Amino acid sequence: AQSVTQLDSQVPVFEEAPVELRCNYSSSVSVYLFWYVQYPNQGLQLLLKYLSGSTLVESINGFEAEFNKSQTSFHLRKPSVHISDTAEYFCAVSEGQTGANNLFFGTGTRLTVIP
C-alpha cells in the first residue's frame, strides 16, 4: 500500500525567500509522483508531476521538485515565493505501471507567504 508523509503541516515564509516543502513516500512498487495545490475555496490543481526520465521536474510558475529514489522523497522547492503562492500543497502518489491509478495524498502543507 502507498503512504505519503508531509512532515510540515504549516510553513510560513517571507516574500521573495526560498521555500522547500517536504514529501516522503512509502511504496513497494514503482510510483508516479505529483504535487497539487489548493487555493482557498477551490479544488485541487496539478502543479507538477514525475513519471519517469529526468528526476527534476518544473512547473510553469517557478516551482520544481526532485525525485530521489534512494530517499523516497519528492520535495517541492521555489527559490523566491510570492504572496500569490499562499495555498495548501498536497503531495500525492499513484502506482506506476500496474494497479489502479487513484491518488494517495499526504496530509498537506499550508504555505503562508508573509509580506
Add this chain to the structure above:
Amino acid sequence: DSGVTQTPKHLITATGQRVTLRCSPRSGDLSVYWYQQSLDQGLQFLIQYYNGEERAKGNILERFSAQQFPDLHSELNLSSLELGDSALYFCASSDGVRGNEQFFGPGTRLTVL
C-alpha cells in the same frame, strides 16, 4: 476552471438522512474519481469509475455507493448519514491513462447536523 462540475456546492442535512452528490467530468474524460477531504482523515480516495464500470475502490464505507451513467456523469450516494460524514467531497476526472492529470471539481461541502 477545471471543466469538472459538481452539484450542489453546499449541502446541509441531518443524521440518518440520504444525499446524492453529482459530478460531470471534463468533456472526453472517461474516468471519474471520488475523494473525501475531512479535517481528521485528510484527502482520501473513495472510488473510481471508468466508462461506466467500477475500476478501483478505496476507503469507501458500505453506506456509500456510486455509479457512472452512460453520459459519463457520476453520482455519489451517501446514506444513514453520521456527523463524521461531514466533509468536502471532490470529484476528479481524467482520460484514465496512468500518470495523466486528474482534474478536480470545486467540491461539495456536506454538513451533517
